[in-house]
Amino acid sequence: MKKPSWFNITSLTLGFAFLYIPMLVLIAYSFNGGRLVTVWAGFSTKWYGELLSNEAFLDAAWVTLRVAVATATLATVLGTLAGYVLVRGGRFMGRTLFAGMAYAPLVMPDVILGLSLLLLFKTMFSSMGMTTVILAHTTFAMCYVSVVVSSRLMSFDRSIEEAAADLGATAFDTFKSVTLPIIFPAVLSGWLLAFTLSLDDLVIASFVTGPGATTLPIKIFSAVRLGVSPEINALSTIMIGIVTIGVITFSVINKRQIAQRLRDEKMAG
């Protein structure tokens, strides 16, 4: 292995500094005792206390969590079905339209998705609320799940499924005991992806929300429109912390699984 060049080390250092310094500054100022950004008024956790006693934020966090769980679950079921139909469904009438619709929300600007869904909901429901937010989030999140699941379906050996069918398993049995266990990691990452997408969304939720269904991003956005707010720094720090722990745990588990698989293959070989 060649020694890494100075150019590569410099570009990686600068690049990662650019990616991480803003978040570190944000975290650092969440522990600032004063309200002003420039003045360091000593270490303090008072903004965390204020955040946790702020009913409006807690309510919004609770709404967001419920919406995200419902969205992720619904989107995983629909997205897995969509991915399965796209890869294993064969030819059927309207397949091109279906493939286009399953792909388009990935590249559609949020403002357009939000506006169009609201205009539809206005004709369907008398008032907007959590249901409409969940329906809207599910629609775009299921397309991400479908991409993740279909790429896993494409990469695995079809002969295993055929073998199960040859041995007399019905199509449903084959799916349940062969296909699903193999694609399960992809289904799980699809769920996590859908959960995160729902948790993050500001624009679509702003369009289709209603009374009593203010999500956390909507709350954050209205709080920071006019500048820095230390409570939001505290909230951001908590959210960044959770994500960091989640991503590291996930990658450690993943690494172990890969190592295990390599060992198994060695043993078998």
Added chain:
Amino acid sequence: MTLRRFILIAIPFSWLLLFFLVPFIVVLKLSLSDPAIAIPPYTPTLDPSSGWAGIKSFFGQLDFDNFTFLTLDPLYYTAYLSSLKIAVISTMLTLLVAFPMAYGMARAPEQWRPTLMMLVILPFWTSFLIRVYAWVGILGKEGFLNMVLMWIGIIDEPLTILNTNIAVYIGIVYTYLPFMILPIYSTLEKLDMSLIEAAEDLGSTRAQAFWLITAPLSLPGVIAGCFLVFIPALGEFVIPSLLGGSDTLMIGKVLWDEFFANRDWPLASAVAVVLLMILIVPIILFQRNQQKQMEADQ
């Protein structure tokens, strides 16, 4: 076709028809309507009870007034043009930052790569809104950047960066950087190093080897990355509204204001239809690029 297969296909299909395709038809219809002070705030509305005459008069009242208005009022076409400009420039800037990083990652010792990869993906899982907001505290007049620069002594007066287009560029480059790094990295990682060694053995300089081998072979990744940044940047709303100034015109924000502030639903729909028509070309080109790459991989 068995019944089970039909149901399997019908569930996701009808969901997307109802919640993706039908809403677009509603937007299209509304973009041809006129605003009205009523509930709902537009006219005409379809009244099925009045039968054939009602349908006829409904279609008779649809017109292209909103689209004519978009071409007449300079606010709208300047907003489209300035969104295009901002999206193009920030895509180029993102490429300039991302390529050396992706290159460094692909050339890093193999045992580092998973960690580097995780460091790129981690911000992607972190809230987009929070990552944009982080820059508000950095770029402001009394922000972190000005504080550091004045402390070092590079500047005496604080720079005005927040609420200008420069802040919007920084915000877009920052938030979309992982989307550019990952596809470039995946093409560079697959690149056969012996090709470059061969070129150098045959007498080409490092720069020549880069332009003759690395650059063309990484092109599919570069193209994919550029589309992944350009397409969402064009309709961006959060970044211009938090980091941009009053003179930052982006179409996503215009649409938002038209809907929420002016409550002109038909005009907002027309703005959306035109934005979609502008996006169709890059979206189709992007998909072709992806398909070509997939076929090449197989």
